[in-house]
Amino acid sequence: TLPKHVKIVEVGPRDGLQNEKETIPAEVKIELVNRLTQAGFANIEAASFVSPKWVPQMATSAEVMAGITRKPGVVYSVLTPNMKGFEAALAAGADEVVIFGSASEAFSQKNINCSIAESIERFREVAQAAKQHRKRLRGSISCSFGCPYQGQVSPDVVADVVRRLRDLGCDEIDIADTIGVGTPHQVHTVMQRAAQEFPLAQLSGHFHDTYGQGIGNIYASLEVGVAIFHASVAGLGGCPYAKGATGNVATEDVLFLMQGLGIETGIDLNAVVDAGQFISQHLGRKAVSRAGNAIVAK
Ligand code: HMG
Numbered sequence: 348t349l350p351k352h353v354k355i356v357e358v359g360p361r362d363g364l365q366n367e368k369e370t371i372p373a374e375v376k377i378e379l380v381n382r383l384t385q386a387g388f389a390n391i392e393a394a395s396f397v398s399p400k401w402v403p404q405m406a407t408s409a410e411v412m413a414g415i416t417r418k419p420g421v422v423y424s425v426l427t428p429n430m431k432g433f434e435a436a437l438a439a440g441a442d443e444v445v446i447f448g449s450a451s452e453a454f455s456q457k458n459i460n461c462s463i464a465e466s467i468e469r470f471r472e473v474a475q476a477a478k479q480h481r482k483r484l485r486g487s488i489s490c491s492f493g494c495p496y497q498g499q500v501s502p503d504v505v506a507d508v509v510r511r512l513r514d515l516g517c518d519e520i521d522i523a524d525t526i527g528v529g530t531p532h533q534v535h536t537v538m539q540r541a542a543q544e545f546p547l548a549q550l551s552g553h554f555h556d557t558y559g560q561g562i563g564n565i566y567a568s569l570e571v572g573v574a575i576f577h578a579s580v581a582g583l584g585g586c587p588y589a590k591g592a593t594g595n596v597a598t599e600d601v602l603f604l605m606q607g608l609g610i611e612t613g614i615d616l617n618a619v620v621d622a623g624q625f626i627s628q629h630l631g632r633k634a635v636s637r638a639g640n641a642i643v644a645k
């Protein structure tokens with residue numbers, strides 16, 4: 348039987364926007380986060396405290412965090428690759444910090460400029476600081492289903508990184524398909540393997556829709572018992588260090604799936620469609636969410 352309730356983490360403001368070439372004004376990002384808050388998400392990945400040389404679009408993160416209207420109980424998450432990022436997250440009042448590693452050595456080098464082992468050492472300090480300041484700690488594992496630089500990634504390596512992030516004290520761990528190449532049977536294998544190392548209830552699926560597998564992979568994850576999923580409004584996104592990668596699976600599509608399955612999310616689909624229209628209009632292009640566009644066309 349599938350879970351009765353799932354948590355959807357809206358990652359559009361961060362994963363969705365980080366790769367946009369034109370600088371998006373902070374007030375537009377703030378309006379997006381506020382609309383998503385109103386739509387009912389319990390967790391929104393709002394910003395990223397990384398080097399602005401590496402990801403210029405996220406340079407406004409402090410402004411965004413300072414400008415949003417927070418709803419009590421909602422967890423606003425930010426990415427923190429190192430202590431400099433953590434200090435900024437702390438100053439910004441983030442509720443959850445995300446350390447992001449990889450199951451691929453090649454991707455780790457390209458994305459955060461160090462090996463997997465070195466990244467864990469860097470994260471250790473961030474993890475300790477997060478505990479000390481009572482911040483939630485999430486660990487994300489890129490390239491869990493394949494890598495743009497090295498190709499195949501073994502489920503055993505994913506499991507090994509899960510174990511190391513668990514040992515750092517992560518409250519939640521994301522199994523991420525950065526380039527969207529995973530398919531449902533592989534998702535069964537990798538999720539089951541990860542669940543041997545970390546409680547299933549705290550594992551999440553972070554799927555990109557590059558090859559159109561996002562919804563299928565979420566269904567496969569539900570069959571394993573995963574009950575946390577990341578999605579991006581209007582299907583926004585792409586990763587600066589994964590060429591050709593498109594957005595996360597669109598939130599509207601995921602919500603339509605959950606409605607059909609009778610799985611509760613607590614989120615208002617129509618409000619998400621409106622938020623998707625808002626940001627797509629700002630970006631000057633059509634939303635890529637299939638369900639969202641169908642609802643708008645009705
Ligand atoms: P580095 O160059 O090795 O770091 O980068 P460094 O410590 O040598 O610092 C170099 C410069 O960056 C210095 O500035 C630092 O102050 C600055 P300079 O002295 O040259 O003027 N710096 C920072 N500035 C602001 N905030 C910081 C920070 N840290 C250093 N936190 C580093 C290492 C990790 C910083 C860099 O590689 C980086 O920022 N990478 C970020 C990459 C990134 O954001 N990628 C996208 C997010 S991951 C993702 O999208 C995948 C995910 O969605 C899951 C999935 O789909 O797979 C999560």
Ligand code: MG
Pocket residue numbers: 362523525553555586595
């Ligand atoms: Mg991603």
